Amino acid sequence: MITVENVSKSFPSAESAVTALRDVNLAVNAGSLFGIVGPAQAGKTTLARCVALRERPDRGTVRYDGMDTSRLAGRRLWGAQRQVAIVDPVLRPERTVAGNIAAPLERMGVELDRRRSRVGVLLDVIGLSRSGARLPSELTPGQQRRVAVARALAAAPSVLLADEPTDGVGAEESASVLSVLDRARAELGATVIVTSRDADIAKRICDEVALLDRGSVVESGTLLSLLGKPGSQLAEVLLPSVDTPRAHLSSYDRAVDVVLVGFAAVGALLPEASARFDVGFTTIGGGLTRLGDTPVARFRLGVEGQRADAALAWIAERGAHVSTPMYGLRDVAA
Structure with a gap:
C-alpha cells in the first residue's frame, strides 16, 4: 500500500512561492487502478511525482508498505525509484517498437533471450504482437502511447504512473490506451496511478479516485462508495x-x-x-x-x-x- 501523509509542496517563482500541494492525505491500495483527477493546475502531476519519488515534499511523507521514503537516500532511494515507472510518451524514432520496449532492459544488462521474451509478453499485452519491427513513425498516436506504456513496464515495476495517458490521442483510440493500463494491473500485477483532467477516465477504468483542486484533496474513495455520497462532486461529474x-x-x-x-x-x-x-x-x-x-x-x-x-x-x-x-x-x- 502507498500512503501519502500530510504532503505539502511549493515551488519558487519570480514573485513568491507557488503552493502545488497542501496537506494531502491519500491511500492507494496495492494492485489497484487509482485515478487522480481535477482541473489544470490542481497539483495532480506534482502529487504523482511525489508518489513516484521524483519530487521531495516540503513537508509530510510518502510511505510504501509502511516504509518512510523521506529517509531514503543514495542507492536505497534509487532502488525504490526503480520500482515506480513513469510512462514517457516520447519514443526513440530510430528504434523499432521492440527496440523501444527493450531499451530499459538493455540498460539493466538483461541478456538477449530474456529481453526478447519480455518484449514478446509486452507486445501481446498492448495488442501489437505483429508490430515489433515497425518504427514509431508508422504507428498511430494511440499505438505509440501503448508502446510507451509497454516500455515503462519492461522492468516489471511495482507501480506504474501514467500522467494524462490519453493526451494527444484521439477519442477513438483512447479506449485502447486505457485498456492497456487496465491489463497492466490485471495481468502484470502493477499498481497503476493515472492522472487526468478528464474525470471520465476514472469512470472507465479506475477502482479508486481522488479529486484534487488547488493542491488539496476535495474527496477520495472507491468510485462506488462516492456514488451515494451527498454533495459528491465526482458523482455529479460521473x-x-x-x-x-x-x-x-x-x-x-x-x-x-x-x-x-x-x-x-x-x-x-x-x-x-x-x-x-x-x-x-x-x-x-x-x-x-x-x-x-x-x-x-x-x-x-x-x-x-x-x-x-x-x-x-x-x-x-x-x-x-x-x-x-x-x-x-x-x-x-x-
Missing part, C-alpha cells in the same frame, strides 16, 4: 445529469433521485418495488452509464402512491441511494 425544471414535478406526489448499482438493481429493483407496494415510478430525468464493467443508473423519479415511503425504504435497504432533489443550488464539477 453520473448522468438529472436536471429537470421544478414545474415538471408538480403532477407527482413527490420526487426523488435514485442511484442504482449493478445489473440486478438497474434491471429489476424499481419494477419489483412498484409491484410490491402498488406505487408508480415515472422517470423524469437521468439515465444509464457504466463504471468499468458495472452498470449504474441515476434517475429522477416522480413517485405516486400511498405507500411511496415504504417502497423507497425497501429499495434503499437493497442498496439503492435515495435522496430528495434540491433546487436553487449550482453544483461544482471537476
Whole structure:
C-alpha cells in the first residue's frame, strides 16, 4: 500500500512561492487502478511525482508498505525509484517498437533471450504482437502511447504512473490506451496511478479516485462508495445529469433521485418495488452509464402512491441511494 501523509509542496517563482500541494492525505491500495483527477493546475502531476519519488515534499511523507521514503537516500532511494515507472510518451524514432520496449532492459544488462521474451509478453499485452519491427513513425498516436506504456513496464515495476495517458490521442483510440493500463494491473500485477483532467477516465477504468483542486484533496474513495455520497462532486461529474425544471414535478406526489448499482438493481429493483407496494415510478430525468464493467443508473423519479415511503425504504435497504432533489443550488464539477 502507498500512503501519502500530510504532503505539502511549493515551488519558487519570480514573485513568491507557488503552493502545488497542501496537506494531502491519500491511500492507494496495492494492485489497484487509482485515478487522480481535477482541473489544470490542481497539483495532480506534482502529487504523482511525489508518489513516484521524483519530487521531495516540503513537508509530510510518502510511505510504501509502511516504509518512510523521506529517509531514503543514495542507492536505497534509487532502488525504490526503480520500482515506480513513469510512462514517457516520447519514443526513440530510430528504434523499432521492440527496440523501444527493450531499451530499459538493455540498460539493466538483461541478456538477449530474456529481453526478447519480455518484449514478446509486452507486445501481446498492448495488442501489437505483429508490430515489433515497425518504427514509431508508422504507428498511430494511440499505438505509440501503448508502446510507451509497454516500455515503462519492461522492468516489471511495482507501480506504474501514467500522467494524462490519453493526451494527444484521439477519442477513438483512447479506449485502447486505457485498456492497456487496465491489463497492466490485471495481468502484470502493477499498481497503476493515472492522472487526468478528464474525470471520465476514472469512470472507465479506475477502482479508486481522488479529486484534487488547488493542491488539496476535495474527496477520495472507491468510485462506488462516492456514488451515494451527498454533495459528491465526482458523482455529479460521473453520473448522468438529472436536471429537470421544478414545474415538471408538480403532477407527482413527490420526487426523488435514485442511484442504482449493478445489473440486478438497474434491471429489476424499481419494477419489483412498484409491484410490491402498488406505487408508480415515472422517470423524469437521468439515465444509464457504466463504471468499468458495472452498470449504474441515476434517475429522477416522480413517485405516486400511498405507500411511496415504504417502497423507497425497501429499495434503499437493497442498496439503492435515495435522496430528495434540491433546487436553487449550482453544483461544482471537476
